Amino acid sequence: MIFTCTFMPTVDYTAYLSNFERGELNRTNEVYYYPGGKGINVSRVVHRLGAETVACGFIGGFTGDYIEDFLQKEGIKTDFIRTTDITRINVKIKSTEETELNGPGPILNEKNFQRLLERISRLTEDDWLVIAGRIPASLPSSFVSELATLCEKNKVRLVVDTSGPALKQIMEITKPFLIKPNEQELGELVGKTIHSKQEAVGYAKKLVGEGIQHVVISMGKEGALYVSATETLAATAPKGKLVNSVGAGDSLVSGFIASYSIDGHAENAFRYGVASGSATAFQSDLCKKEDVESLLSQVIITKL
Ligand SMILES: Nc1ncnc2c1ncn2[C@@H]1O[C@H](COP(=O)(O)OP(=O)(O)OP(=O)(O)O)[C@@H](O)[C@H]1O
Ligand SMILES: O=P(O)(O)OC[C@@]1(O)O[C@H](CO)[C@@H](O)[C@@H]1O
Secondary structure, three states: OEEEEEOOOEEEEEEEOOOOOOOOOOOOOEEEEEEEOHHHHHHHHHHHOOOOEEEEEEEOHHHHHHHHHHHHHOOOEEEEEEOOOOOEEEEEEEOOOEEEEOOOOOOOOHHHHHHHHHHHOOOOOOOEEEEEOOOOOOOOHHHHHHHHHHHHHOOOEEEEEOOOOHHHHHHHHOOOOEEOOEHHHHHHHHOOOOOOHHHHHHHHHHHHHOOOOEEEEEOHHHOEEEEOOOOEEEEOOOOOOOOOOOOHHHHHHHHHHHHHHHHOOHHHHHHHHHHHHHHHHOOOOOOOHHHHHHHHHHOOEEEO
């Protein structure tokens, strides 16, 4: 089972308009209300790709109800912990360029953390845990350590797609199965500015040397890089019209996991992941299986 944990879910209010003027009254042409947050996006995509998933994390208020209801209507199992704070709404403005306004997350308390640890303690070596998205400042570092210790003890396959200090802290205790930084996030993780693909590969190899099994570096329309102990690959991204890049990175993670969980073949998983990221970038909502499969032949993989 693929469990996703989203500490700070959101309703993504996604508005399309032909021209966005700062400081003016703007009227939108089309709007959508998608349940969001990186882990929730992963649950939605892996479910569409045919894998079994449970979406966990913290939700509250009317927006929390909306998210849970939406996911359940899509057939996704949920196991959220309720907060007294209302789940945030993130505004995504799609005009000649993409502008995002992400809200702050809930204030979490000790009881919330304990409930989440209790859920995580039930996972086994047959399970995946995807920790994705921003981690709230109210989360004590002892909690992150406890979470990592449980995953290490129960041999859970841990996928981490978050920025900030949490990943470094997790790595002191357990080695994630997969991480998927973009170039900027990789730079933050290793404390360097990355100027080229060669540099990105070099840092990814260092992380693999420290024990992470698979590092995928996403590069938007330039495609992605993949490094493991035995392979270094580059993939081109399919060409198409960018409609909404929100969730493209999450779709890459989802495609990789959904494919790897079937046959454990990393190159196939990488190809499937890149096609999933692009399929999402080319439409308003997240990708569906048929969109991904129609793009697979356009992903060209080169060994580096
Ligand atoms: N304009 C684009 N054209 C084609 N493919 C794209 C485009 N943008 C993104 N993708 C695909 O999606 C993948 C992930 O995109 P990106 O590198 O933007 O992730 P990210 O920075 O994590 O994004 P986000 O945080 O918004 O999900 C890329 O590797 C690529 O396959
Ligand atoms: O504020 P965070 O947690 O870093 O990012 C949240 C977010 O931008 O990420 C997803 C796309 O990856 C969106 O669904 C969501 O609004």
